[in-house]
Amino acid sequence: MTSFKFYPATLPLIFVVLFTIIHLKADFRFGAQLIKIAFAGVAVIILINYIYKIYTHQLI
């Protein structure tokens, strides 16, 4: 929870990295599609976090 408050994209990013490693080893059928969607989700979280922190002056 501390990491989520500090940087909300941490846990999804760790999930994406782990899933990518598993996908490269096991080669799931919809692995690439899922990685794309999860990556886009992480990017959206990062952007929202950015805008939120800029508005609330919590740059760090």
Next chain:
Amino acid sequence: MSEEQETPQENKPIDLSKDQNPEPAPFQPLGNGPVTPPPFQQPPPFGQFGGGGFGQQNLPNATASLVLGILAIPACCFYGIFGLIFGVIAWILGAGDMKKYEMNPGIYTESSYKNAKAGKICGMIATILSILFVVLIILIIVGAVANPQMFDNMIKGWH
């Protein structure tokens, strides 16, 4: 001399008998002829429909572009420069592999094509985010140079 001539004649039937051994071979092509040659000649057309699998290879840079595209996001934390580099490399590698697959769809596996596509998209997203990050850092530096006192107050406000 006649014996010498006969001996090669005797050898000839032996050779014929050797040739006769594969006589069943003409029967095999009759029965399996239409079936056996096509698998060796037609893997590319089958590969186009996503079937097959043997004889196909992975795209050379698909895995690299996917890994680099995903690593580009954590690399954004290093002032965005490493994220920009990784993202652009992943984008270029993924786009190059997609072109290779479109030139010869039968040679490469479809899963590696999907990986290359995912790597390209991840690289694009990471590049855009990294550019935003670099622009933000440049703005902060410019603001700090222009108004040092305000920047000092902002840093004091953080801690």
